[in-house]
Amino acid sequence: MIPNRAPSSIDKLAIAVVHQPERAQPAPSGAREDALRFLLQTAADAKVHKVATRPEGDGERWLGQAWPFPSPFQVTVRTVPISDGVDRIEARARRSLERLGLPRGEALLISSAADLAGAEGRALWDRLSALKDRGLFKRIGFCATVEDGPALLARRFQPDIVQLPVNMLDQRAHRTGVLSELAALGVEVHAASVFADGLLFMSGDALPADMVRHGHALSRIRRRLAEARVDPMQATLAYALGLPEVSAVVASVASAAELRATIAAAHAPAPALDWEALQLEPATIATGSAARVSSAA
16 A cells, blocks of 8 residues: 655646647637636645646747746756757757746756667767756756666666656556666656546546557446545545655646646545555556556646
C-alpha cells in the first residue's frame, strides 16, 4: 500500500494547460485570453505554482500574455526533437522563454529519452548543461518511458529531473522499482499521464479502438472505485500524489472549471484502496497498450 500523502502535497500539483480545440472550448480571441487569465489566476490563488509547457502551436505565446503579475509560476519547457538539430534545439529553447515572457525557466526537459540515446545525445546534453550554466534554466532533465531505461540514462547524464508516465492504470514505474532507483540517484521525478488519456472517464462505447479489448478490465476498476465511493479523478490523483518518490504531478487542464475540479480532488483525503488491484495487468500494459495508457497528462 502507498502511504497517505502529506497534507501539503497540493504543492506537488503541476498543470499543463491544454489549448487543443477538442478540450478547450472554441472562443473569440479576447474571450480565450480572458479564460486563460482566469485559469492561471485560479491556479495562483490555489498556490499551484508549477506549469509545464510544450513548444507547439501558440500555447507558449498565449501563456506569456496571460500570466498574473507578478507571476508566481515555475515554468518547465520542453525541447523540440533532435531531428531539428542541436543548434535548433538551443535556439527554440531560448525562443520558448521569449514567447513565455520569461527571463529564465525553472526547467528544460528533453522531450524524448530517445534523443539522448542517439549519436548526438552527449552533444545535446552538453548544450542543455551550457544553458543551465548561463542561468537560463535552473534545472535540466528529460522525459522518458519505463521502456527507455530511465535509471540507466540518469546514471549516465545525471539529470536534475526525469519525467515519467505514472498513473493508477500503469503502475510499472512504481512496481518495477524505477522510481526508487531514480530517487536513490537524487533525481527529482515528475509524474505525467496521470489521467491515463482519460480512459477511466470513458464509457465502453467511447473507448479508442486499441483499448476496446480492455473494456471489461476498465469496467471492473470503475466498479471497484464506485463500491469504495471514490471518484476516478480523486483516485488517480491520490495514487500519483501518494508516491513519495514523486515531487511533481502534472495534470492537464483546459479551463478554470477543470482546474478547480482537479484541485478539489487533490485536496480530498487519500482513500484507503488496494492500488495493485486497480491497475491493468502488467503483461498487458507492457505491450501495445502502454502507449495509450502513458500518452497524455
